[in-house]
Amino acid sequence: MTVQEQLDDLRRRALADLAAAADAAASAAWEHAYLGPKGELTRFLRGLGALAAEERPVAGRAGNALKQELSAAWTERDQALRAADLDLRLAADAVDVTLPGRRPLLGAIHPVTRMIDDLSEIFALLGFQTVVGPEVETAHYNFDLLNIPADHPARDVWDTIHVETDGTGGDEIVLRTHTSPMQARVMERTQPPVRVVVPGRVYRYEAQDASHEWAFHQLEGLAVDRNITMADLKGTLAELARQLFGPERRIRFRCDFFPFVEPGVDFAVDCAICNGQGCRVCKGSGWLELGGAGMVHPNVLRAVGYDPDAVSGFAFGLGIERLVMMQTGVDDVRAFAGNDLRFLRQIARAA
Numbered sequence: 001m002t003v004q005e006q007l008d009d010l011r012r013r014a015l016a017d018l019a020a021a022a023d024a025a026a027s028a029a030w031e032h033a034y035l036g037p038k039g040e041l042t043r044f045l046r047g048l049g050a051l052a053a054e055e056r057p058v059a060g061r062a063g064n065a066l067k068q069e070l071s072a073a074w075t076e077r078d079q080a081l082r083a084a085d086l087d088l089r090l091a092a093d094a095v096d097v098t099l100p101g102r103r104p105l106l107g108a109i110h111p112v113t114r115m116i117d118d119l120s121e122i123f124a125l126l127g128f129q130t131v132v133g134p135e136v137e138t139a140h141y142n143f144d145l146l147n148i149p150a151d152h153p154a155r156d157v158w159d160t161i162h163v164e165t166d167g168t169g170g171d172e173i174v175l176r177t178h179t180s181p182m183q184a185r186v187m188e189r190t191q192p193p194v195r196v197v198v199p200g201r202v203y204r205y206e207a208q209d210a211s212h213e214w215a216f217h218q219l220e221g222l223a224v225d226r227n228i229t230m231a232d233l234k235g236t237l238a239e240l241a242r243q244l245f246g247p248e249r250r251i252r253f254r255c256d257f258f259p260f261v262e263p264g265v266d267f268a269v270d271c272a273i274c275n276g277q278g279c280r281v282c283k284g285s286g287w288l289e290l291g292g293a294g295m296v297h298p299n300v301l302r303a304v305g306y307d308p309d310a311v312s313g314f315a316f317g318l319g320i321e322r323l324v325m326m327q328t329g330v331d332d333v334r335a336f337a338g339n340d341l342r343f344l345r346q347i348a349r350a351a
């Protein structure tokens with residue numbers, strides 16, 4: 001083999017091996033094998049001295065040129081392999097620190113508030129204005145004007161929470177036990193015709209259980225005009241029942257006593273779940289009791305300055321939590337004020 005042939009052979013093998021080097025370690029081994037102190041090309045260059053004097057310059061130039069070529073090729077290849085190695089290592093060592101996005105908590109309307117809104121809308125269509133009144137009330141409005149005199153046993157019907165006063169006289173202060181005092185407040189400042197509904201919180205001095213809360217919500221209704229009759233009351237409540245529970249609903253009145261109405265009734269709607277046949281929800285009776293109602297007592301009309309011979313009216317009061325319970329099947333009234341988000345989320349969807 002001539003010197004040139006040796007170099008050509010060396011070049012071919014060196015470049016093929018370099019191309020085959022698959023990672024940084026193989027690249028380092030290649031450099032050691034060809035260009036290192038004991039590498040093949042280094043040995044070739046060292047061996048030039050053994051050649052004939054006239055061969056030496058040509059072989060020397062060719063050898064050095066090959067050394068430059070291989071060095072350049074190796075540098076390039078080595079850098080590429082190192083970069084690839086680094087990429088591999090980075091990919092293998094990578095820790096995913098991205099977090100799933102956090103959904104902001106979306107609030108929802110409380111089921112009691114939603115029911116109040118629904119009721120206001122239904123009654124607005126029937127011509128009733130929604131008004132609200134004070135939760136801290138005087139006995140004058142909570143009882144006296146409603147035909148419930150002091151020291152009369154009828155007061156005991158409402159287990160009352162009293163507000164402490166300085167005892168220097170003035171009226172007894174209570175947390176209103178019902179929304180009925182707003183009947184008197186509205187009539188005092190308005191001349192007939194009157195058509196209002198009054199949603200709001202009421203308070204009772206009462207032990208709590210699944211069907212009793214010490215604070216809950218009512219909606220009061222009052223209509224006073226010429227020639228208002230019990231038929232108007234029944235038609236109004238029947239329409240309410242149909243709006244809330246479906247078009248087939250019927251209303252039942254039974255005699256009841258409330259000092260501020262005469263006659264007084266309790267009213268119920270036939271159970272929409274079983275169509276009045278009797279089921280778990282209506283406890284087998286076929287009826288769901290919604291509240292009390294009646295024709296406004298003449299004493300109440302007189303107490304606010306109305307003439308009972310000229311105008312008449314009806315009034316009703318219904319429990320709002322009870323309505324939501326009937327609509328949703330919730331069976332514990334304490335859940336409404338219990339602040340358990342799981343309950344609120346469920347019922348916000350169900351309602």
Ligand code: DAH
Nearest residue numbers: 178258292293294315316317
């Ligand atoms: N205020 C009564 C209560 O809380 C409910 C009620 C009954 C309201 C008859 C009325 C009514 O307006 O006519 O027990």
